[in-house]
Amino acid sequence: MTPPRADAIRNRARILEAAEQVLVEHGTTVSTEEIAKAAGVGIGTLFRHFPTKEELIRGVFEARLQRLAADATRLATDGDPATALATFLRQAVEQSEVKNALTSMLASAGVDVRDLTGEPQRALREALATLLRKAQQSGAARQDLEVPELIGLLAGTSKALEYAGDAASRSRILAVVLAGLRAG
Amino acid sequence: MTPPRADAIRNRARILEAAEQVLVEHGTTVSTEEIAKAAGVGIGTLFRHFPTKEELIRGVFEARLQRLAADATRLATDGDPATALATFLRQAVEQSEVKNALTSMLASAGVDVRDLTGEPQRALREALATLLRKAQQSGAARQDLEVPELIGLLAGTSKALEYAGDAASRSRILAVVLAGLRAG
């Protein structure tokens, strides 16, 4: 129960950071050794922090969710209710430029993305609920929408953007989704 | 150049069919042996028809694209121009009930989904182009849309639906996308 040493904390963070980059770039098939190397860390260390590859992947995923939840919360409190939801979606989807492969990453690791029992998932759901409610109250989002749809659309839009060739195409896809959210 | 034996043709079809089902259900990580078993075929046979796992996966994918292209073409000629595009999207996306994991399947196999050089891809693009043009002419789709966006939205919507818990949620997601396609 004693708090971990400073270098342990540092290494854990470095592993997560490197893992995200490598996994997103090369997919879940990359070896743990590769990830350890990218993090500048021995294999033993990696496995002490994350006893299985799956837990490492889940760690990366949950870190991402936490960042999303933080963004959503910030926008929900600071932003204009009428535009906050759209801004969030835009931000979230642009976040990892090269590849938003995080969900398919998880899926191919055999993790069920819809398993929303964890704490980061709960936090994101809650933040999205607030964002959505405010948008609906100010007429910026269709009334029948609920949080699960929002999450789905988030993942889906991110997927859709992978197919966009240029910036114009990207912005058109985004425009379609945003218009759809509004209509109703 | 002699035509293949009857049993060979039959087996090839059975492999493709079983592979689609197993791959969609369990992801690309399933072993080829599992696929062979599902097809009721020996491993040797599987590998004679598809010399590598990647070629098998690509085969499944292209078969799917061909079916999509056929559907699109049929709707483009037979259907009401104003509703054909929406109908197509609805159909395409509902096709594989459990999981429309085909694209992430390919992606995790290291195949670039956006590589549109193959014949089935070309056929689909062409059919979609017709569908889109007719929809735009009858005011059922925003004018600025182009085919790549449509393909992206197809994949994205399919992804989004994976998150929908129940039928109501599914239909709301679909409604968002369809409204977005129209708006403009």
Added chain:
DNA sequence: GCAAAATAGAAGTCATCACTCCGCTTGTCA
């Protein structure tokens, strides 16, 4: 400064999996 905690990373274990090889079976065509 020292004990405890943590690390690097080499070497090894074990399971898995894509793919090969080859003896047997079956479709085809005379």
Added chain:
DNA sequence: TGACAAGCGGAGTGATGACTTCTATTTTGC
């Protein structure tokens, strides 16, 4: 109906990669 090539099944092979273990070394906290 018989011969024979095309096709088949499935045991076997080699590579890979997740995870363990261990020793010598470094880092941290008090």
